[in-house]
Amino acid sequence: MNDVARLRLLRSAATSAPVDDLSAALVAAGRGDERAFGALYDLTVRTVFGIVRRVVRDPAMAEEITQEVYVELWKLAPRYDADKGSASGWIATIAHRRAVDRVRSEQSRRDREVADGRRAVPDFDIVSETVGDDLERERVRHALGLLSETQREAVTLAYYGGHTYREVAALLDVAEGTVKTRIRDGMIKMRDQLGVTP
Secondary structure, eight states: OOHHHHHHHHHHTOOSSOOOOHHHHHHHHHTTOHHHHHHHHHHHHHHHHHHHHHHHOOHHHHHHHHHHHHHHHHHHGGGOOGGGSOHHHHHHHHHHHHHHHHHHHHHHHHHHHHHHHOOSOOOHHHHHHHHHHHHHHHHHHHHHHTSOHHHHHHHIIIIISOOOHHHHHHHHTSOHHHHHHHHHHHHHHHHHHHTOOO
């Protein structure tokens, strides 16, 4: 049975009695409980689809990625550790990463198509500008890598995911003030690393 068929089976196995505790449902799904996974799906699908939809914009692609997220959640559920974070935050992170991966993949594909379509030698200015942009992106990636995990996650959701402070707080299941502090501290650290003057 392929992953898509398995996901359809899991959806249909959802019971009418919902599991209110997302962590418990995720842990049970990690032990192979298909009914718990069905309940988990029912409890989270709107949120997951919303996260994915904000990143990819295309509704059809968002549906496809949402399905992929649940296949991934089924596979990764045994690894979930409630001591390391909330179930909703863990699920939101997986959904966001999967959506961002798809956007990057699609962008790479488009870039390859554009590059294949161009057979002329680019101007020197275009080459130097591209190299400059690549170097700047690498500097930003490096600066992001120096942030703590919590800062990097908050900054990425806010600036790359386009989420508001309130949305980031909901995705990470932390207070909005905590999110603001993480983002502010992360941005200060990145500014210092990049040598940007305020």
